[in-house]
Amino acid sequence: MSWASRPRFELMGRIRRWSLSRQSPETSIRLTQKRIYILPTASGTLFLVLLMLLLLMAINYENNLIYALTFLLGSLFLVTILHTYHNLAGIQLTAVRGNHCHAGETAYFQLRLDQQGVRDRIRLLLPGGSPVTVDLVEPIHWLELGCPALERGWLKPSWVRLETLYPLGLFRAWTWARLEMKALVYPAPLDSPLPEQSESTWEGIEQNEGRDGTEDFTGLERFRPGMSPRQIDWKSLARGRGLYAKQFTDYSSPDLWLDLHSMGGEPLERRLSRITGWVEQLSKEDRRYGLRLGATVLEPDRGEQHRYRVLKALALYGLEGTAE
Amino acid sequence: MKGQQISRSAVMWQLLACVLVSLPHLSWLPAWIPVLLMLTLGARVMMHLGRWSLPSRTLKLVLVVAATLGLIFSFGQQAGPETMVALLVVSMALKLIEIYRRRDALVLIYVAFFVLGTAFLFSSSVWTALYALAALVVVLAALLSIHQRDGVSALQTLRRVLLLAAPALPLMVLLFLVFPRLEPLWSVTLDSGGATTGLSDTLSPGDVSQLAQSDELAFRVTFDAEPPVPAERYWRVLVLDRFDGRQWSRSPQRERLRQEKLEPLGGEVRYEVVLEPSQRPWLVALDQPLAVPDWAAVKPGRTLEAREPVERRVRYTLVSHRRYRLQPMLTQQERAHYLQLPERGNGEARALARQWLAQAGGDSAAFIALMLNYYNQSFTYTLSPGRLLGDRIDRFLMESQQGYCEHFASASAFMLRSVGIPARVVTGYQGGEWNPHQSYLQVRQYDAHAWVEAWQEGRGWVRIDPTAAVAPERIESSADVFLRSVDSGQVASRALQTGWLLGLRQRYDAFNFAWQRWVLNYEGEQEHLLRDWLGGLDYWRVAAFLLLPGGLVLVGLSMRQWMARTLRRGDPVEAALIGFQQRAGACFSRRQPQQSLSAWIHSDLVPHWPEAADELMQLAELDNARRYRYGAQDDQDQAILALTRRLAKQLPRRTRVV
Numbered sequence: 010m011s012w013a014s015r016p017r018f019e020l021m022g023r024i025r026r027w028s029l030s031r032q033s034p035e036t037s038i039r040l041t042q043k044r045i046y047i048l049p050t051a052s053g054t055l056f057l058v059l060l061m062l063l064l065l066m067a068i069n070y071e072n073n074l075i076y077a078l079t080f081l082l083g084s085l086f087l088v089t090i091l092h093t094y095h096n097l098a099g100i101q102l103t104a105v106r107g108n109h110c111h112a113g114e115t116a117y118f119q120l121r122l123d124q125q126g127v128r129d130r131i132r133l134l135l136p137g138g139s140p141v142t143v144d145l146v147e148p149i150h151w152l153e154l155g156c157p158a159l160e161r162g163w164l165k166p167s168w169v170r171l172e173t174l175y176p177l178g179l180f181r182a183w184t185w186a187r188l189e190m191k192a193l194v195y196p197a198p199l200d201s202p203l204p205e206q207s208e209s210t211w212e213g214i215e216q217n218e219g220r221d222g223t224e225d226f227t228g229l230e231r232f233r234p235g236m237s238p239r240q241i242d243w244k245s246l247a248r249g250r251g252l253y254a255k256q257f258t259d260y261s262s263p264d265l266w267l268d269l270h271s272m273g274g275e276p277l278e279r280r281l282s283r284i285t286g287w288v289e290q291l292s293k294e295d296r297r298y299g300l301r302l303g304a305t306v307l308e309p310d311r312g313e314q315h316r317y318r319v320l321k322a323l324a325l326y327g328l329e330g331t332a333e
Numbered sequence: 334m335k336g337q338q339i340s341r342s343a344v345m346w347q348l349l350a351c352v353l354v355s356l357p358h359l360s361w362l363p364a365w366i367p368v369l370l371m372l373t374l375g376a377r378v379m380m381h382l383g384r385w386s387l388p389s390r391t392l393k394l395v396l397v398v399a400a401t402l403g404l405i406f407s408f409g410q411q412a413g414p415e416t417m418v419a420l421l422v423v424s425m426a427l428k429l430i431e432i433y434r435r436r437d438a439l440v441l442i443y444v445a446f447f448v449l450g451t452a453f454l455f456s457s458s459v460w461t462a463l464y465a466l467a468a469l470v471v472v473l474a475a476l477l478s479i480h481q482r483d484g485v486s487a488l489q490t491l492r493r494v495l496l497l498a499a500p501a502l503p504l505m506v507l508l509f510l511v512f513p514r515l516e517p518l519w520s521v522t523l524d525s526g527g528a529t530t531g532l533s534d535t536l537s538p539g540d541v542s543q544l545a546q547s548d549e550l551a552f553r554v555t556f557d558a559e560p561p562v563p564a565e566r567y568w569r570v571l572v573l574d575r576f577d578g579r580q581w582s583r584s585p586q587r588e589r590l591r592q593e594k595l596e597p598l599g600g601e602v603r604y605e606v607v608l609e610p611s612q613r614p615w616l617v618a619l620d621q622p623l624a625v626p627d628w629a630a631v632k633p634g635r636t637l638e639a640r641e642p643v644e645r646r647v648r649y650t651l652v653s654h655r656r657y658r659l660q661p662m663l664t665q666q667e668r669a670h671y672l673q674l675p676e677r678g679n680g681e682a683r684a685l686a687r688q689w690l691a692q693a694g695g696d697s698a699a700f701i702a703l704m705l706n707y708y709n710q711s712f713t714y715t716l717s718p719g720r721l722l723g724d725r726i727d728r729f730l731m732e733s734q735q736g737y738c739e740h741f742a743s744a745s746a747f748m749l750r751s752v753g754i755p756a757r758v759v760t761g762y763q764g765g766e767w768n769p770h771q772s773y774l775q776v777r778q779y780d781a782h783a784w785v786e787a788w789q790e791g792r793g794w795v796r797i798d799p800t801a802a803v804a805p806e807r808i809e810s811s812a813d814v815f816l817r818s819v820d821s822g823q824v825a826s827r828a829l830q831t832g833w834l835l836g837l838r839q840r841y842d843a844f845n846f847a848w849q850r851w852v853l854n855y856e857g858e859q860e861h862l863l864r865d866w867l868g869g870l871d872y873w874r875v876a877a878f879l880l881l882p883g884g885l886v887l888v889g890l891s892m893r894q895w896m897a898r899t900l901r902r903g904d905p906v907e908a909a910l911i912g913f914q915q916r917a918g919a920c921f922s923r924r925q926p927q928q929s930l931s932a933w934i935h936s937d938l939v940p941h942w943p944e945a946a947d948e949l950m951q952l953a954e955l956d957n958a959r960r961y962r963y964g965a966q967d968d969q970d971q972a973i974l975a976l977t978r979r980l981a982k983q984l985p986r987r988t989r990v991v
Contacts, residue, residue: 144483
């Protein structure tokens with residue numbers, strides 16, 4: 010960051026906090042003049058310098074045609090303010106959902122953008138994320154914006170920034186919208202070998218009898234959401250019969266308990282990361298596992314929904330105000 | 334964002350903008366600059382087509398060094414607008430080959446704006462202005478093209494620029510009308526193109542007739558009271574006292590002559606002159622000024638001269654007397670000075686003058702009357718007298734007998750001197766065009782004139798205008814009107830006298846005149862016009878004049894934009910789908926909010942409406958494709974519209990059966 014942009018950066022932060030403090034979070038926001046700010050860009054400022062030079066030339070050579078050109082460009086500069094503002098005004102932004110991810114990855118948020126009228130290019134940005142350029146041609150646009158997930162827990166980006174330089178790049182109109190968006194950030198997974206089989210982590214084989222498993226094929230069943238995609242019978246889908254899941258019964262694989270408090274003296278975050286790594290590995294292998302996080306106990310199970318419940322418990326463990 | 338690459342169509346816009354803004358300068362730029370521009374343009378097009386790769390750093394460096402040397406070679410130490418424009422065009426040409434990112438394009442476009450402005454330094458005709466306006470649209474399109482989405486057609490881009498610029502036009506006019514025209518901050522000179530026409534300090538045949546072809550403004554005058562009649566509008570500028578057999582000039586000895594004595598006799602006129610820049614120190618004054626501004630001086634011969642050449646428009650007030658006696662007494666030295674003639678030459682003219690003097694009995698007034706009478710009998714006043722060789726005054730008096738004011742003045746002064754009557758040639762302007770609407774006199778270069786002053790005992794210097802004897806109309810009407818009525822092959826355009834062609838020509842003249850007056854020389858009209866329109870020039874009036882219409886334009890524009898974004902634009906496909914869902918939903922079961930259209934069709938419609946199964950599945954597939962954007966959008970839209978219509982027609986039959 011150059012020496013000149015540092016104060017500007019801080020000033021922007023101050024304006025942003027002030028602007029956001031005037032809004033309450035909503036799931037859908039329509040952009041109006043209350044929220045849209047507009048200032049000349051660097052090239053807009055350069056344009057003014059150019060106008061001054063032209064004016065100087067007009068004065069010194071007493072040339073009325075150069076005066077006229079200067080005034081035309083100056084008027085255009087003014088009119089551009091309205092055009093730039095128009096490119097943002099009236100846009101309706103709705104938060105759809107946030108995609109869950111692990112800490113250290115990028116969380117993607119889906120937004121829906123509604124607009125009428127003739128507009129052109131805008132950019133959207135979440136704090137810390139990389140900007141997304143959108144050419145507004147359709148009345149509805151579905152967007153996906155990334156925001157770096159640094160820590161586990163709920164990620165709630167405090168703002169989404171929309172900006173536009175259209176039409177001539179002389180002005181930048183921008184706004185910070187306080188959209189209610191959130192995505193669950195699981196702990197960062199840590200690759201490590203599965204815990205040793207021991208008395209405390211293994212349950213009896215007999216208890217497993219008759220449960221869904223992965224070993225022996227027993228038949229087909231209509232696919233329900235929440236079943237592992239590994240169970241899908243692709244052959245029947247290919248024959249056009251629809252989605253069916255292969256049913257297995259598992260006799261040999263025992264339940265695995267993952268217990269935070271039996272893991273020795275590593276720091277909490279590291280232990281959570283280790284468990285997360287195990288969970289990802291186990292669900293990839295489609296094995297049954299249960300979770301003990303102090304008071305929270307999740308009975309052994311398998312499948313996507315179970316994985317989500319476990320990872321959510323891990324993500325929110327020990328965080329204040331995480332009630333949902 | 335600065336690092337962004339610009340689109341391919343944007344590159345083409347940049348190229349076009351560069352060419353268009355450089356075109357007006359190509360005629361005078363050193364030949365290598367247009368060649369360089371063509372080469373870089375070609376190179377960039379080759380890169381655009383993918384035939385060549387972007388230039389290497391070394392090649393760019395070589396080009397920059399070569400172009401710098403070229404500029405030094407062509408312009409050297411000269412630091413005028415030409416050098417500046419050449420530098421800008423060259424840098425634009427060099428920048429052309431490396432435009433790739435938005436930042437490069439911005440540099441190029443901003444330079445193009447400036448180069449566009451410099452075109453007006455070299456030409457200010459209506460055509461230049463119209464051309465510049467068209468070029469400006471292209472430069473703006475280039476600027477727009479790097480900020481808009483890709484895939485906007487060229488025509489669409491131009492349309493966007495026009496819509497963008499249209500509201501700026503009325504604002505420009507307002508600013509143009511109101512913005513105060515400031516005095517130049519430092520003095521600048523234009524070497525070429527703007528070479529000013531005007532009187533020179535010598536007079537040889539052809540000088541004034543040269544000026545007669547220029548309609549450039551020389552000066553304007555406003556009078557406190559009634560203006561003098563046309564025949565009294567003699568604007569003196571220079572007194573030429575030396576004749577070398579060919580041309581009249583100002584002798585160096587004139588500085589030693591004493592100040593001439595003026596006795597005003599009445600006919601006082603008070604007036605203000607606005608003199609256009611002439612690059613010469615001479616000022617114009619009506620016969621004969623009393624006091625002079627403190628930055629000017631009265632020279633021998635009672636002409637006015639500023640201390641510095643007039644490099645910009647000056648304004649001064651004078652009081653003149655139309656009746657006066659100038660220098661009633663001449664010293665021996667002065668007498669000799671105003672009798673100077675070459676020893677030899679023009680013998681026939683001398684003989685003719687001697688004959689008249691004898692006829693007049695030595696009386697100078699009678700001599701002058703004889704001379705003017707002689708002109709009146711057989712001489713013609715024309716702009717194209719033909720070339721005279723040898724003793725020019727003899728040839729003129731005896732053979733051709735046709736000439737313009739300078740011939741008559743020169744011959745008259747010569748003959749007066751040859752018979753011992755002190756005489757001198759005066760150059761200046763005569764007449765001018767009275768503007769009844771704005772009440773001022775406008776004097777143009779074609780009003781330039783030359784006449785004679787002869788000294789008579791007791792009366793002093795007396796004005797003698799031989800032209801008035803030959804062609805009194807020239808003195809009584811404006812030079813322009815007169816010239817139109819005279820046969821003048823040289824001024825071909827003015828000779829077009831017949832019918833509609835003349836009408837057209839006059840209309841065009843009037844248009845050019847209006848352009849000159851209201852645009853190019855608007856500063857002369859500004860105060861008057863604004864006072865007329867606003868009834869005063871108080872700050873609040875000017876501010877209101879600027880803000881009311883200006884605000885109206887801006888409010889109108891924002892209203893238009895507001896309407897555009899609030900009025901819902903109906904999407905026909907969406908509407909058709911909604912209509913279909915409502916009608917089909919009424920027959921079967923309504924689509925649940927969580928169901929997608931295709932899921933609803935598959936689970937709720939197809940089982941109950943097998944006859945239309947094929948079409949329904951097709952619709953479901955099309956809807957998916959449209960929503961998730963694969964395939965050709967337009968074809969899908971058409972297909973959906975056709976399908977929903979067909980299904981809707983089948984629907985009522987089906988309901989009746991159920």
